[in-house]
Amino acid sequence: MRVRRSSSVLLLFLSVILFLVGPCQPGCRETGQCCTGRDPSCFSKGWRSDRTFGTCYCDQACVSTLDCCHDYDSACPALSCVVSEWTSWSGCAEPCRATVRRRNRTILQEPLNAGNPCPHLEEHAGCAEYWSQHGNCHNPPVPALIISGGYGNARKKRDIPDSIDITGYCVQFQLTSLTKGCQQSSGPHTQWMQHLREGHRVCVECQPPALAVGQTHCAGDGEENDGGRRQSLQWQAVGNPRCRGVWRRVGRLEACSCPTAHSFLFI
Structure with missing residues (x-):
């Protein structure tokens, strides 16, 4: 009885050692398999990476299904694009x-x-x-003329008839391109152009003084041909003819919500 018990303990001990030492059955390297995608025919018999024994796979899908052969990572290393x-x-x-x-x-x-x-x-x-x-170009596109939002504090407002209720509005754009001349604006009245960056969103306010006679929107804001589309339009910075570019119209806002450095005015 004691001998039988000792034999059982020894077998259990050997099983644990075998489990801890690692696989001793064929894997991806021995079978020479490393398959792309999900390939049910790309399999072997042996220890899986989760320490269970049975059918294991050498295809890319085994990484997500967790049934890779024990040596998949070393035999079939992942190579990123x-x-x-x-x-x-x-x-x-x-x-x-x-x-x-x-x-x-x-x-x-x-x-x-x-x-x-x-x-x-x-x-x-x-x-x-x-x-x-x-x-x-015979009919070059007319760009929107913009200036720093701080200019609005000292702007002289054009007389607007009392019968016309115009409060102004804001349009949000995403800058898609600009010239290098914007970063070369070092004068005291043009430093604001250095904040312009491709990919940034900016808010441009249309104040009543910028309205053309008989119009209810500012020139170059894309209001006439909006149609719900994200238009690409041109812009030009006032004070530096070398600072210009293209922006994509995001939409009209009743109130500007951009940071001061990204807020401008239509001229």
């Missing part, structure tokens, strides 16, 4: 109008064995060209 640097921006797609420019990058290493997937390979941004191959 590797891409090149961005190319230079292309020219505008069409001259004489607000349109888009493009840049792209290429795949240098495809992802393998559940590695990180590739990021997007193409980017678009707004741009505008004021000339064509034949010279200056």
Whole structure:
């Protein structure tokens, strides 16, 4: 009885040692398998990575289903996608109008064995060209003229008839492109242009003095042709003709809600 009990204890001890020491059955390396995607035929018999014994897999899906063979990570290491640097921006797609420019990058290493997937390979941004191959545009697009929001405190208001109830409004835009001249504005009245950055959202207020005669909106705000679309429009900073660009209209606001550095006025 004592011998039988000792034998049982020994077998149990050996089983625990075998479990702790690790797999002794074929895995991905011995079977020479490392398969892409979910492949039921890509399997072996042995210890799984969760220390259970049975059918184990060597395909990429085993990472999410947790039934990989014990040596999957070392035999089939994950390789994430590797891409090149961005190319230079292309020219505008069409001259004489607000349109888009493009840049792209290429795949240098495809992802393998559940590695990180590739990021997007193409980017678009707004741009505008004021000339064509034949010279200056005949009908160049008229940009919105903007100035720092602080100018509104000292602005002389144009006489507005009492019969017209105009309180002004605000339009939010996302900057999609701007010239390098904006960052080179060092004068005391043009330093605000240095806060302009691609991708930032800005608020531009339309005050009554900026309204054209007989109009209820400011020039260049996209109000006439809105139609619910996110339009790409041109803008020009007052005081520095080298600071201009393109922005995408987000929508009209009854009250501006942008930080002071990102708040401007239509002129």
